[in-house]
Amino acid sequence: AQTVTQSQPEMSVQEAETVTLSCTYDTSESNYYLFWYKQPPSRQMILVIRQEAYKQQNATENRFSVNFQKAAKSFSLKISDSQLGDTAMYFCAFVSDDKIIFGKGTRLHILP
């Protein structure tokens, strides 16, 4: 069975700093997708970044980038130049066919 582990329940960093959120997963499948979602106080899940497992190149979206290590089954999210609006819960998700498995989330606080 697939599992997704986020080992950091809560983190705090100063505004403008860089922060890395960790995510590891376990699967025997070869084709899958990985996502990072943000859940701000508005509560809806917002897609931050996605990575196809067959792509070796790490995905990047503006200040957000991932470090995807397929062999190690690791998918960390790096937020550069963090902003107050980045304060939220962040969820790592593993998706394969019609399965979506979320990690338990990391609560990120960006401090002024």
Add this chain to the structure above:
Amino acid sequence: DAGVIQSPRHEVTEMGQEVTLRCKPISGHNSLFWYRQTMMRGLELLIYFNNNVPIDDSGMPEDRFSAKMPNASFSTLKIQPSEPRDSAVYFCASSFYRDGNQPQHFGDGTRLSIL
């Protein structure tokens, strides 16, 4: 504790037919969310309810989609008429909203295929 229960697990139907997806949230939760999941776009929020009242339905793609929550323990998402581009996995999630973030609990999803 029973989690969020969705039915059916899979649905295959021909275009033009009406499709109804069902969701039973976790008892005691006061917020319910309907999402559509595709590989390309990830999770897209369609609509969410708070205390059975629709709060934000801006994600509902078109008038063919409608959602109801007649009571705290049941919600439906209806597509009429269905089209092949509606094929996706539809997730229901619930949470208890008091203040700030509360984790959402997701159902297993309904895989919808429109032929």
